[in-house]
Amino acid sequence: MIEVERAGRSFTHRRKAGVLRRERHVVHAVRDLTFSVAPGEFVGYLGPNGAGKSTTIKMLTGILTPTTGRVRVAGLDPSRRRTALARRIGVVFGQRTTLWWDLPLRDSFELVRHLYNVDQGDFRRRLAELEELLDLGSFLHIPVRQLSLGQRMRGDLAAALLHAPSVLVLDEPTIGLDVVSKAALRAFLRELNAERGTTVLLTTHDLGDVERLCSRVMVIDHGRLSFDGTLGDLRATAPEESSIEDVVARLYTGGG
Amino acid sequence: MPPRETVFQLYLRIALYGFRKHSTYRAAALAGAFTNTVFGILRAYVLIALWEARPGLGGYDVVDAVTFCFLSQAAIGPMQMFGGSLDLARRVRSGDVAIDLMRPASLQLWSLADDLGRAFYLLLVRSVPPTLIGAALFGLTAPQTVWRWPEFGASFALGLLTSFGWRYLIALSACWIDDDRGVQALSGVLMSFFSGMILPLTIFPGWLGAVAQATPWAAMVQVPVDVYLGTRGLWEALAFQGAWAAALLALGALATAGARRKVVIQGG
Numbered sequence: 001m002i003e004v005e006r007a008g009r010s011f012t013h014r015r016k017a018g019v020l021r022r023e024r025h026v027v028h029a030v031r032d033l034t035f036s037v038a039p040g041e042f043v044g045y046l047g048p049n050g051a052g053k054s055t056t057i058k059m060l061t062g063i064l065t066p067t068t069g070r071v072r073v074a075g076l077d078p079s080r081r082r083t084a085l086a087r088r089i090g091v092v093f094g095q096r097t098t099l100w101w102d103l104p105l106r107d108s109f110e111l112v113r114h115l116y117n118v119d120q121g122d123f124r125r126r127l128a129e130l131e132e133l134l135d136l137g138s139f140l141h142i143p144v145r146q147l148s149l150g151q152r153m154r155g156d157l158a159a160a161l162l163h164a165p166s167v168l169v170l171d172e173p174t175i176g177l178d179v180v181s182k183a184a185l186r187a188f189l190r191e192l193n194a195e196r197g198t199t200v201l202l203t204t205h206d207l208g209d210v211e212r213l214c215s216r217v218m219v220i221d222h223g224r225l226s227f228d229g230t231l232g233d234l235r236a237t238a239p240e241e242s243s244i245e246d247v248v249a250r251l252y253t254g255g256g
Numbered sequence: 257m258p259p260r261e262t263v264f265q266l267y268l269r270i271a272l273y274g275f276r277k278h279s280t281y282r283a284a285a286l287a288g289a290f291t292n293t294v295f296g297i298l299r300a301y302v303l304i305a306l307w308e309a310r311p312g313l314g315g316y317d318v319v320d321a322v323t324f325c326f327l328s329q330a331a332i333g334p335m336q337m338f339g340g341s342l343d344l345a346r347r348v349r350s351g352d353v354a355i356d357l358m359r360p361a362s363l364q365l366w367s368l369a370d371d372l373g374r375a376f377y378l379l380l381v382r383s384v385p386p387t388l389i390g391a392a393l394f395g396l397t398a399p400q401t402v403w404r405w406p407e408f409g410a411s412f413a414l415g416l417l418t419s420f421g422w423r424y425l426i427a428l429s430a431c432w433i434d435d436d437r438g439v440q441a442l443s444g445v446l447m448s449f450f451s452g453m454i455l456p457l458t459i460f461p462g463w464l465g466a467v468a469q470a471t472p473w474a475a476m477v478q479v480p481v482d483v484y485l486g487t488r489g490l491w492e493a494l495a496f497q498g499a500w501a502a503a504l505l506a507l508g509a510l511a512t513a514g515a516r517r518k519v520v521i522q523g524g
């Protein structure tokens with residue numbers, strides 16, 4: 001479903017280094033990344049701040065082209081087949097919203113229906129389902145700017161799923177959510193993956209998300225995969241009684 | 257590719273949402289309508305004084321000049337004649353534009369539909385009432401024939417398109433210019449002066465007048481008002497506006513492709 005082959009992505013930063021001189025320096029956000037995700041997997045994508053997680057996700061969704069290597073999602077080259085890919089992938093950025101700020105949540109959904117050309121009957125059925133699973137009913141008619149973060153996040157998630165994508169990519173969706181909202185989101189994602197078989201790739205700093213959801217974990221550090229395996233394999237990298245936090249912290253600091 | 261009809265429905269809905277979005281800021285629109293009316297009245301007195309001193313200036317009589325004043329006031333909201341920027345500029349600065357570019361839709365048509373929805377709302381709230389008040393207080397030039405209404409409508413609509421085409425370019429310039437406040441301010445000055453908002457362009461003699469009347473900003477206010485007053489040939493006016501609208505929209509399409517390349521290849 002997702003294939004990443006020796007993908008790299010660098011950025012050129014220019015900064016003033018004197019009155020006239022400008023220094024160029026290259027940041028390798030992702031280097032030589034290789035992995036693949038099979039249909040139906042639920043993969044956690046971990047790494048410290050600045051490790052290259054968001055950059056990877058941007059390459060998967062076609063927002064960025066890789067500078068080296070190859071990326072395929074649902075058989076398509078994301079940055080070249082943006083429109084075709086958009087119909088098969090759902091994306092949620094925890095720090096941004098795709099919803100219309102000033103309008104009721106329901107209006108954003110209606111727009112998604114037109115944007116992805118979703119059949120009216122399918123749309124009604126999916127919305128009813130999402131409404132129930134994500135408990136949207138009480139705020140469908142409220143302008144997005146008045147929603148709590150947890151409500152907005154559920155709205156964003158629903159908007160990303162109304163066209164029934166086969167892959168869902170989430171960049172820190174639980175950031176800033178309280179425990180209740182987190183639990184609701186997790187329950188929903190688990191169900192989505194188990195019942196519908198939707199492939200999910202999730203970045204998070206919340207190890208609770210990983211423990212409760214992910215069958216497989218990848219850890220990226222300085223743009224390279226430093227771990228790829230099951231949750232059990234991950235635990236096995238550290239002494240027995242370590243908490244999952246300790247296990248991951250060991251990997252981040254290169255002690256694993 | 258989805259059928260054409262569905263694509264049309266999408267942009268129609270975006271226009272409807274643009275309308276609705278702005279109608280949630282009713283207080284701001286009413287305050288705008290009030291300001292437009294007050295400034296319209298003040299401007300009218302200035303122009304009356306000027307035309308009483310120089311009758312027939314720029315080919316207008318005093319009633320034409322007052323009509324010019326209120327019709328140009330009516331353009332302020334819908335065409336954002338003081339350089340009000342598109343929401344897109346903010347989205348470029350915040351990086352949210354990456355999300356917009358990812359959608360299976362044209363960023364330019366999307367923004368256009370949204371802006372036309374906004375323009376239509378402001379036309380109802382900020383353009384029509386001040387003009388009616390101006391007509392009641394001063395008496396405005398009546399259209400010479402019934403056809404003048406659709407002719408003025410077409411010219412005003414082309415003015416809206418030209419205004420959008422210009423503001424879209426200004427908004428996208430934020431992709432290449434780190435601090436776009438200077439560009440925004442310059443745009444405001446160009447739009448308000450060269451459109452005829454400050455003074456009708458027909459009163460400027462010689463090359464300044466000729467240059468001013470050839471600019472895209474003239475296509476926004478001066479030309480539609482002249483079409484209403486009957487002081488400019490209809491087809492010449494529409495062709496002039498259509499050419500500018502097409503040119504700016506074509507540049508906008510190029511700029512959109514450039515912005516996409518910049519975001520996708522250089523990383524914003």
Ligand SMILES: Nc1ncnc2c1ncn2[C@@H]1O[C@H](COP(=O)(O)OP(=O)(O)O)[C@@H](O)[C@H]1O
Nearest residue numbers: 011029048049050051052053054055056523524
């Ligand atoms: N558009 C960009 N331009 C320049 N540098 C960038 C850009 N996006 C990311 N980077 C750099 O790439 C590195 C990885 O960033 P990112 O993928 O956002 O990390 P993460 O999401 O894991 O925190 C960082 O050093 C960041 O500064």
Ligand SMILES: [Mg+2]
Nearest residue numbers: 053054055171
């Ligand atoms: Mg990130």
